[in-house]
Amino acid sequence: MNFKRYLPFLQWAPQYGRNQASSDLVAAVIVTVMLIPQSLAYALLAGLPAHVGLYASILPLMIYAIFGTSRTLSVGPVAVVSLMTAAALAPLAEAGTPEYLAGAVLLAVISGLMLTLMGILRLGFLANFLSHPVISGFITASGIVIAASQLKHILGVQASGQNLLTITQSLIQSIGAANIPTLLIGAGALLFLMFSRKHLKPLLVWCGVETRLADIITKTAPILAVVVTTLAAWLLQLDVQGVQLVGVVPSGLPELTMPPLDWELWQQLAASALLISIVGFVESVSVGQTLAAKRRQRIDPDQELIGLGTANLGAGLSGGMPVTGGFSRSVVNFDAGAKTPAAGAYAAIGIALATLFLTPAIAYLPQATLAATIIVAVASLIDLPALKRTWRYSRADFGAMLATILLTLAHSVEAGITAGVLMSMGLYLYRTSRPHSAVVGLVPGTEHFRNVLRHDVELCPEVTFLRVDESLYFANARFLEETVMALAIRKPETKDLVLVCPAISHIDASALESLEAINDRLKDAGVRLHFSEVKGPVMDRLKDTQLLSHLGGKVFLSTFEAWQSLTNSCINSASG
Incomplete structure (x- = not known):
């Protein structure tokens, strides 16, 4: 048996030295600072307690460092998969209940089993059934739905819904009950993060800060927003004024958790787990291949299935949620100079330390700040001009893309991605059935x-x-x-x-x-x-x-x- 094929860390570990370790440690510190607010935010987006996001950022990162083939991919909770998790669990249990959390754990385990089996059987080609226009349309629509779903936290109101129509209707009905302190915090954090993303780096460079340092400071701006608003909530006792805080977060490392053995629940979640697996794999491999090409490296898609599958198994067995490779975190990891997957393992240690020592402070973090973090993060996913580009090049692909967007916005993420896959395959069969x-x-x-x-x-x-x-x-x-x-x-x-x-x-x-x-x-x-x-x-x-x-x-x-x-x-x- 070729152990290096299934244990890619054996390819880089023997040559691992001080230079790689120092680069990986620097990258890990930066990614850890970025990952803490993102993990908390994406857990809340999935309808889960905030600490679940932290749990999903420890063991999965460790496991991926062993089984993954990308040197710079950062695995953890991401926006689209979190939204799909919420959509899958909403019909089965109330958000925040033990049954809901058990469903998230089971969803990660099923997804992990599916991905790992697909990797062993070398079925990475199945992801090719998702055409780029369909993926682009799905991510764009998901970004819009995610941003809309977070407006309730910015306004401090109670609202619900699984698609843009129901979310908008719920927001309109409850907007009169908006909480002013929450709105000030959410809007302030949102404006600061938007300013940071577009203008902070040029401003720092103009002030004489070295370009790479300015870039690092810009990417860690969410931490500043978290620190400032957390201190404000603690000093001003904003919870008394109706500002929703993250609340008590259990301290300590996650314990091993067994998924529920309810066969009926497994069947109910199987289809959603498959969609999450495929979408997560496509997103992860796209990011991994892009970053690997910049260093003339390569990744193995079939082994990536095993890496992501075992990472999801680790997430489920440690009380986490479904995970995949994140675009923004991976780019930061790459730009910060990460040389090997050990950077991810070091980041996991940083997250573990945060769960041990920072959870009392996290309890005072306003949910509006995390909502602003999510909105700014998903803004980069929304690519409406792609509709125009696709229309000009291929009307058939435009139809599949538009159908995916409209169904995702008006019905559900599952309906959108399923329709996109079916239309892509149907268009392929139609085109090839009438060959030129x-x-x-x-x-x-x-x-x-x-x-x-x-x-x-x-x-x-x-x-x-x-x-x-x-x-x-x-x-x-x-x-x-x-x-x-x-x-x-x-x-x-x-x-x-x-x-x-x-x-x-x-x-x-x-x-x-x-x-x-x-x-x-x-x-x-x-x-x-x-x-x-x-x-x-x-x-x-x-x-x-x-x-x-x-x-x-x-x-x-x-x-x-x-x-x-x-x-x-x-x-x-x-x-x-």
Whole structure:
């Protein structure tokens, strides 16, 4: 067994030295400072007690350092997965109840089992069923829903809802009961964080601060907002004035937790866990591959499934929630100079220390501050201009993207992502069921063949060259039959038909039968069927069939060879 394949830390640990350790420690400190408010905020977004977010940022980070392949990916609670967790658990239990927390733990465990099994079976390709427009639309819509769901904490009102419509309606009904001190804290924190994200770094650089240090200070701005508002809530006793605080947070490290063994509950959460697994994996791998490319490194998607799966198992067994690789944290980790996954393990130690010694102070943290942190974090996820770009390039992809956005906003995250996946697969089947094909001719003075409708080419009336630009399988086999026979009817002078195959990389059993039927029908019409430029693997499979032995014509290595062999009559008549 290749242990380095399943235990990637064995690849970097033997060469781990002082230089890597110092870089990883610096990055870990910065990420820890950023991760504490994010973990608390995303736990609340999922409808869970704040400390659950901290628990989900300890053991998963440790485990990913062992099983993950990305050197800089930071694993933990993220906004979209937290929203999906809340949506999955809302129909089953009341937020904040023991049953709700047990459901979150079970959701992490099921997701972990699914991801790990998919990794062992090397099923990373399944994530490809989520097209980029669908993912972009889903994340954009989720960002809008997340931001809207946090406005109740900014206003200090009671509101609920699982989509934009119900959230907006609930906010409008309760806006008259807004709490002024809460609004001042939430709006103040929101404005400060927005200013920090756009203008703090240029301001610091203008004041003479070194660029990298200014960047680090800017990324840790949420901690300043947390410290200031926590002190204000403690000194001014804002809880007495109706400001909602995080409240008592248990101190100490998380204890090992067994998920509920209720089989019916497992069945109820299985579909949601699968969606969370796939969305989390796609987001994580996208971030990991982007950062790895910048250092000419690579990640293994199948091993990433195992890394994320075991991380989620660790989250569930330590009383946490579903986790995945976070974009903002990973970028900060990368920019701060992290060299190995050990940076994540060091950050986990920092979070563990926070749970041991900082929880009394966290109790005075206003929920409005965490809401502002979430709103600013998800603002970068919203990409409405992508709609315009997609519309210009592909109307079909735009339709899938728009459907995903609208269903996510108006119904639920599960409906949005499910519709997007189904539409993506449906569009793929539709496009490939009607493959592009073209009659081609010889470009004068060359050995190249091009579409007769786009170029001035040489033709031979008795020989037709048909190029098919798609692999052949059950969905387009009948379409190919109709195309070839229609061409034979339209050009009755044809004696030879050459199927030009450079784009055909696969022929399934249904398509093979169609090719056999085409060969037989053309024979009956006095036309010989030929192939050219057949790929090696396709040819290997065709040799094991009856098609080649019954073929009316030949198989040519190149289309130009077929032209030279079959168009003598045209060439002779032209020269005569």
